[in-house]
Every structure is written in C-alpha cells, then in structure tokens.
Amino acid sequence: MKPETLTTQERIVFELRELYLGCGYRPYKVGKFEEYDLYMRNKKFLASEQVLTFSDTNGKLKALKPDVTLSIIKNAKDDGRSQKLCYTETVYRVPRNAYGFREILQTGLECIGRVDDYAAGEVLMLAARSLERICERYVLDVSDVGVLSGVLAEEPIGDADCARLLSLVGEKNLHGLSAACAEMGVSQLTSERLTKLVSACGPLQETLDRVELLDLPQTSREALAGLRRMSDMLTAYGIGNVNLDFSVVNDMDYYNGLVFRGFVEGIPAGILAGGRYDNLLLRMGKHGEAIGFAVYLDQLERLASAKPAYQTEALVLYDDQTDPLEIVRATEELCARGVSFRVQREEEPCPTCREIVRLTKEANI
Amino acid sequence: MKRMINIALPKGRLGEKAYALFARAGYDCPELLEENRKLTFENESAGVRYFWVKPSDVAIYVERGAADIGVAGKDILLEYAPDVYELLDLGIGKCRMCVAGPKDFSDSHTGILRVATKFPAIARRYYAAQSREIDVIRLNGSIELAPILGLSDVIVDIVETGKTLAENGLGVLEEIEPISARLIANKAHYKFKGEEIETLRKMLERAVNA
Numbered sequence: 001m002k003p004e005t006l007t008t009q010e011r012i013v014f015e016l017r018e019l020y021l022g023c024g025y026r027p028y029k030v031g032k033f034e035e036y037d038l039y040m041r042n043k044k045f046l047a048s049e050q051v052l053t054f055s056d057t058n059g060k061l062k063a064l065k066p067d068v069t070l071s072i073i074k075n076a077k078d079d080g081r082s083q084k085l086c087y088t089e090t091v092y093r094v095p096r097n098a099y100g101f102r103e104i105l106q107t108g109l110e111c112i113g114r115v116d117d118y119a120a121g122e123v124l125m126l127a128a129r130s131l132e133r134i135c136e137r138y139v140l141d142v143s144d145v146g147v148l149s150g151v152l153a154e155e156p157i158g159d160a161d162c163a164r165l166l167s168l169v170g171e172k173n174l175h176g177l178s179a180a181c182a183e184m185g186v187s188q189l190t191s192e193r194l195t196k197l198v199s200a201c202g203p204l205q206e207t208l209d210r211v212e213l214l215d216l217p218q219t220s221r222e223a224l225a226g227l228r229r230m231s232d233m234l235t236a237y238g239i240g241n242v243n244l245d246f247s248v249v250n251d252m253d254y255y256n257g258l259v260f261r262g263f264v265e266g267i268p269a270g271i272l273a274g275g276r277y278d279n280l281l282l283r284m285g286k287h288g289e290a291i292g293f294a295v296y297l298d299q300l301e302r303l304a305s306a307k308p309a310y311q312t313e314a315l316v317l318y319d320d321q322t323d324p325l326e327i328v329r330a331t332e333e334l335c336a337r338g339v340s341f342r343v344q345r346e347e348e349p350c351p352t353c354r355e356i357v358r359l360t361k362e363a364n365i
Numbered sequence: 366m367k368r369m370i371n372i373a374l375p376k377g378r379l380g381e382k383a384y385a386l387f388a389r390a391g392y393d394c395p396e397l398l399e400e401n402r403k404l405t406f407e408n409e410s411a412g413v414r415y416f417w418v419k420p421s422d423v424a425i426y427v428e429r430g431a432a433d434i435g436v437a438g439k440d441i442l443l444e445y446a447p448d449v450y451e452l453l454d455l456g457i458g459k460c461r462m463c464v465a466g467p468k469d470f471s472d473s474h475t476g477i478l479r480v481a482t483k484f485p486a487i488a489r490r491y492y493a494a495q496s497r498e499i500d501v502i503r504l505n506g507s508i509e510l511a512p513i514l515g516l517s518d519v520i521v522d523i524v525e526t527g528k529t530l531a532e533n534g535l536g537v538l539e540e541i542e543p544i545s546a547r548l549i550a551n552k553a554h555y556k557f558k559g560e561e562i563e564t565l566r567k568m569l570e571r572a573v574n575a
Contacts, residue, residue, distance in 0.1 A: 096448055097428065139556040173451040201559075243556075247450070263553045268430020269448070270553065 009105065009300045013088055015133045016107050016295065020086035023126060025109050028085040030071040036061040038070055045070065045254050045280060048093045052101055066093040069277070069292060070284075072110050078286045082113030102298065108274070110292035115276065117226075120258055121233030123291050127260060127272055128239045130295055134271070135264035135303060141245040142204065142230065142260040145252055145275075146223030147216070151193045154217055155186050162252075169198055170249045189215075197246045204231045207244040223257070230258065254280040258291065267299045311351035314341040321361035330357050368558050370413050370565060373427060373435035375420035379458045379546055383436040384415070386455060389575070390568035412561060424449065424549065433554040434562060439544045440523055444484045450555055452566050453548040456573050462487060464539040465530050466512050466519035472497075481511030482521040491521065491541050509533050 006014065021027070036053050043049045045067070052064040065071060068089045076083060086109040094101055109126065111119050124142065131138035148169065152162055161184050168177045174195055181191035193216060200211050208228055216224070227244065234242055250259045255275045262272030274293025281290050314334050318327055327343060334341045334357070342351060346360050372387070374380040384397060394408040397415050407414045418426055423435040428447040436455065440462055462484070472478060474497070481502040482488045492499045502517050509529055511517040520535075523544055530536055548569060550562055 097425075097445065137557065141556070171449070171451045175454040176451065263556045265557050268428075268551055268553050 007301075008303055009297050012134055012297065012300060013105070013107055016130055017086065017088065019126065019129055019133065020109050023084075023122065025084045025086035028072060028087045028110075030065065030068060030075070030087065030089060032064060032090075033062045034065045034071055036063040038074060039063055039066060042070055042254075042280070042283065044251050046093070048096065050094045050101070052092050064092040065089070066091050068106065068108065068294065069110060069280075073112070073281060073284050073286065073290065076112050076286060078288070080113065080288065082111065082115075082119070085110050085112070105297040106294045107297060108292060108294035110290060112281070112290045112292075113288050115278075115289035115291050117229050117233070120276065120291055121230055121237075123274070123293065124230055124234060124242075124258070124260065125237045125239060127262060127274060127293050128234065128237075128242060130293075131241075131262045131264055131272060134295075134300065135266065137265035138241055138262060139264075140242045140260055140262045140272070141248050142227070142242060142258065143244065143246050143248040144223040144227050144258050145250065145255055146226070146257055147197065147211075147220045148194070148246060148249065149252060150217045150220030150223060151190055151197070153219065155184075155190050157184055157186065165194065166249045166252075169194065170247050172198055172201075172247050174198060201245045201247070202243060203240075204242045204244045205235065211244070226257065250275055252279070254283070260293070262293075262295075264303070266303050269299065271296050271299055310353050312342040312353050313339045314355045314357055315350060315353040316341055316343040316357045317346040317350075317360055318343070319346050319360040322359045326359055330359060368412070368561055369407070369409070370434060370558060370561050371432045372413055372415045373418050373423045373432035374415055375423050375436055375438070375546075376417045377420065379420065379438065380417060380436065382457045383455060383546055386457070386569060386572050387413070387415075390565070390572040392565065392568070413565075427549050427551050430551050430554060432551070433558055434548060434550045434565070436546050437549050438523075439542070439547055440484060440487070442547060442549070443542065444486050446486070447549070448552060450550040450552055451547050452550055452562075453570055453573070455546040455548060455569070458544070458546040460523045460525040460544045461537070462521070462541040462544055463524045463537045464491075464519050464521055464541065465509075465524060465535050465537050467534065468536040470512075470519065470538060472518075478519065479517040480519055480521055481508055481517035483508060484521055487541065488521040509535060 039046060039051050051066050053061055056062045068087055068091060072085060088107040091104050091106055092101055111123055128140045131140055165180060168180055177194055178191055196214055200207055208231055212224055248259050248261050254277050256279045257276035259275035261270045263270055272293055272295045276291045278289045281288060316327060316330055331341055331343060374383055392411045392413045394406045394413060394415055397406040405414055405416045420438060421441055423437040424441050424445055424447040426432040427435040427449050438458055478497060478499045479502060480488050480499045481504050483504060485501045485503050488501055504511060508520045508522045511520055513533055519538060524537055527537060548566060555562055
C-alpha cells in the first residue's frame with residue numbers, strides 16, 4: 001500500500017492497533033448505544049457530562065455512547081481473570097468549551113482483573129509508544145494520585161475543599177494554592193508540600209530523585225516507590241520523554257494510583273489520557289483492578305503531513321472519438337506499473353499530475 | 366535553537382500595564398506601543414512575539430494554542446474555565462467580583478432572585494453553592510442600570526473603586542472573589558517550550574515583586 005493512500009488518522013489507527021495486538025491485547029467491539037442510566041450513575045467519570053439521548057422502541061432511555069471504558073467495565077467478566085482489551089470506537093460528546101456535540105474517534109486499551117507492576121508498566125510503555133507513533137516529539141506526563149492524596153489526608157478538610165485544592169494543582173496555580181490553603185486553615189507544612197510537589201516537574205527519573213528527598217507522609221512515599229518502579233521499567237524499555245508532573249490530577253472517586261496524560265508537538269491539547277481506575281470498578285460492583293488509556297484521534301488532522309506533489313500520478317484524457325477499449329488497455333498498463341491514474345474527458349478541468357496519457361483524436365493524428 | 370514564545374495581550378489599559386511588566390522583565394518590543402497597522406510584534410533576540418486581542422478572547426487564544434501564553438483577568442478565567450495553566454498573579458488590574466444592589470437590599474429568600482450580569486457562569490456557581498434559585502439576566506454592559514430600572518434585584522459584576530455604584534445609590538452586598546490579571550499558558554505548548562516559558566515566568570515574577 002502506498003503511504004499516501006491512508007490519511008494521518010487512518011495510518012495511526014492502523015499502527016496503534018498493530019502495536020496493541022502485538023502485545024496481546026484482544027480487539028473489543030462495543031455497541032453504539034448504551035443505556036443512559038450507566039452514564040447518569042457515573043457522570044463525573046465522563047469527559048463531558050452532556051450525553052446525546054433518545055428513546056428506544058421499548059421506551060427505554062438510551063444514549064449514543066460518550067465513553068468506551070464504562071461499557072467495557074460493565075460487560076467485563078468478574079471472574080478474577082485478567083483481560084487485556086483494545087478498541088477503536090466513535091464516541092459522541094461536547095468537547096470542553098466547544099459548542100454542540102461532536103463525533104470523536106478514539107482508540108485505546110484496558111487491562112482489567114489483576115494489575116501488577118508489570119501490567120501497569122506495560123500500559124505506560126504502550127501509552128508512550130502510541131505517542132511516539134503519532135509524532136516523534138511527544139511528552140508523557142505521569143503522576144500517582146496517591147502522592148497528593150497522602151499529603152491531603154493529613155488535613156481535616158472536606159471533599160469540596162480537597163477538590164478545589166486539586167483543581168489548583170491541575171492549573172499549576174501556586175499563588176492560588178497558597179491563598180486557598182491559608183483560607184481553609186491548612187497547615188503551613190501541607191501548603192509547602194503541595195507547592196513543592198507542583199513545582200517539581202521534569203524528566204521522570206531525575207525529578208523522582210529530587211522528590212524522594214522531600215519530607216512526605218508514608219502513603220505518599222509508597223506512591224513514589226511505585227512511580228520509581230515504573231520509571232525503572234520505562235528505562236528498561238528504552239523509553240524517554242516521560243515527565244513526572246503532579247499537575248496531572250484525575251477525579252479520585254474513580255482513579256486511585258498511576259495517572260498519565262500525553263501530548264504531541266503541533267496539537268494544542270492533550271491527546272492521550274489514562275490511569276489506574278480500581279475505584280471505578282468498585283463503584284460498578286466489580287472486583288479487581290484496572291488500568292487503561294484512550295487516544296483522542298479527532299485532532300490528528302492538525303498534524304502536518306507531507307502533501308503529495310500531484311493530485312494524481314497519471315491523467316488519462318479521452319474524447320468522443322476514443323474507443324473505450326483503448327482506455328481500458330491504457331489504464332491496465334498503468335495499473336501494471338503501479339501508477340495511480342484518473343480518467344476524464346479532455347474538456348474537463350485537469351488536476352495536477354506527473355504524466356498525461358492522451359487518447360483523444362488529436363493525439364492519434 | 367531558541368523557540369519564540371507567542372504572547373496574547375489584552376487590548377487596552379490592562380494590556381499596556383502587562384506589557385510594561387514584560388518589558389521590565391527583559392522582554393521588551395518597543396514597536397508594540399507605536400501607532401501602526403501591524404497585528405503582530407516581534408523581538409527575535411528576546412524570543413517573543415506579541416499580539417493584541419480582545420481581553421475576553423485571550424483565554425481562547427491560549428487554550429486553543431494560537432498563543433503559548435497570555436494575560437487574562439481572573440474574571441474571564443472564572444467565567445470560561447479554560448483548560449490552561451495559571452502560572453502567575455501579575456498583581457495588576459486589581460478589582461473584586463461582587464454582588465451589588467440597592468444599599469438597603471436584603472434577600473428575603475421568598476422568590477427567585479433576579480441577577481443581571483456579564484458573568485452568568487460565575488453567578489450561577491456562586492448561588493448554586495448556596496442552593497439559591499436565581500434568574501440570570503445576561504447583559505453586555507451598563508449592568509448597574511438593571512437594579513435601578515427594576516430589571517433585576519441585584520447584579521454580579523466587577524467592582525474597582527465602587528464609585529459608579531455609589532453614585533447610583535448602589536453598593537457592594539457580598540464579595541465573591543478578588544480579581545487581578547494572571548499569566549496563563551497553553552498546557553500542551555508548556556510541554557515543548559517549558560524552559561522558555563518558565564524562564565519568562567521567573568523574570569516576570571521578579572518584575573512583579575520589584
């Protein structure tokens with residue numbers, strides 16, 4: 001197949017599927033529709049709470065799925081065995097600060113059942129390699145929500161205040177963070193710990209070296225130890241471009257450990273998001289552990305791809321005097337040479353091409 | 366190779382004050398203040414490219430990556446909640462987001478409170494936190510007129526000195542949030558121009574604290 005046959009999006013879908021299948025992830029297909037109730041119960045897990053709904057023929061309220069993970073978890077067998085699944089699906093949702101619903105193609109994978117260090121490291125490796133396949137200039141930001149939750153657990157603050165502090169961490173908003181800590185009566189020690197964690201951002205291994213020297217609670221240290229094991233695995237895989245960044249914060253109602261987000265140069269928003277979501281499994285009445293990520297493919301058309309020099313390689317021109325069999329012979333010859341062509345009447349506007357095959361009366365004189 | 370930082374500045378007095386800070390921090394670009402028809406202004410040696418945009422559009426330019434960083438009022442950030450980093454409080458353009466109304470107004474909580482504002486999201490969020498049902502009346506200007514003419518009970522707006530309110534028999538009833546100009550950055554661009562943006566942030570912080 002010629003490279004120009006595929007659009008950037010198609011090429012990446014193909015390459016990512018090959019990558020995931022190569023590591024034993026089984027393709028998984030979910031339906032386009034899902035019961036609305038599933039999303040009602042897990043609104044905060046969704047990237048956008050707005051869902052496209054309709055009444056099914058039996059009167060049940062259905063939705064065009066805005067998310068794939070919830071459907072996979074809902075249907076996952078709860079038999080203690082590990083499942084490694086990958087998918088490419090279309091979801092329907094309102095992107096942040098956009099007007100109206102959009103159809104978004106996303107691909108991703110889920111590892112459900114038992115998630116040990118190897119399984120988590122493999123998912124991180126696949127996230128990094130997914131980004132690498134999309135663009136050589138990429139960054140994968142990783143964090144562990146356990147580091148921040150360990151620090152916040154030392155303070156007698158409610159869920160709303162906790163969410164507000166995490167939101168400020170997500171904005172790297174140091175001035176807002178210290179003001180909010182003062183307002184909430186959070187101790188100076190916790191305020192300083194949060195500031196230091198948000199400020200510590202950079203290459204995973206080196207930044208971990210620095211963060212491990214900080215005075216942190218035991219639960220935070222355990223989460224850091226987990227990040228260190230991930231860092232060692234990524235080094236063994238030969239993967240760079242991974243940063244430690246505690247501003248990657250996901251909803252703690254659903255996520256409970258490793259969280260990560262991926263960026264590629266040329267696209268102004270994150271295109272990969274994932275993490276460990278045992279809490280979601282628990283909320284959905286399932287046992288075990290889970291980790292996964294999604295790659296949002298809708299923005300890939302913004303990546304510059306090399307434009308072909310010609311709209312078609314060969315242009316076959318004919319007129320009323322041309323014998324159709326002559327056109328067939330000419331196009332078959334082009335096919336045999338592997339040349340792409342367009343056949344058209346001579347008087348029509350010509351696209352750009354490398355060669356012209358003229359089968360008109362004028363050419364035969 | 367040094368990568369250029371694209372900076373969106375808000376048109377008007379706030380933008381000029383913000384530029385003065387950037388200039389003091391070593392990122393000057395004198396042609397920015399000249400009267401001409403240019404739309405972008407560059408200082409290659411300092412590694413910056415500026416452009417003026419409508420104050421309420423700065424966050425959009427930054428969130429969508431047309432600018433790497435920008436200067437936006439906290440009022441705009443609270444209203445539109447763009448997915449950006451908020452890196453520094455520049456300490457300029459200070460004012461307060463307030464609930465204002467007739468000085469003798471007292472909310473009886475017997476009906477729906479009518480709130481006129483340019484900031485419907487902020488108003489909704491503020492009253493939702495108090496479980497207070499409100500009727501948001503979205504206006505684009507002369508907000509103070511609304512309670513005077515009976516269009517609304519109160520307004521949610523930014524208050525700088527409170528002089529306009531006082532001259533019209535109105536006053537601040539509640540303060541929602543202090544407002545000032547903030548340095549914001551596109552999250553993805555921060556990953557690839559992080560060094561340049563962080564250096565600029567530190568220089569600006571020094572200029573702010575000087």
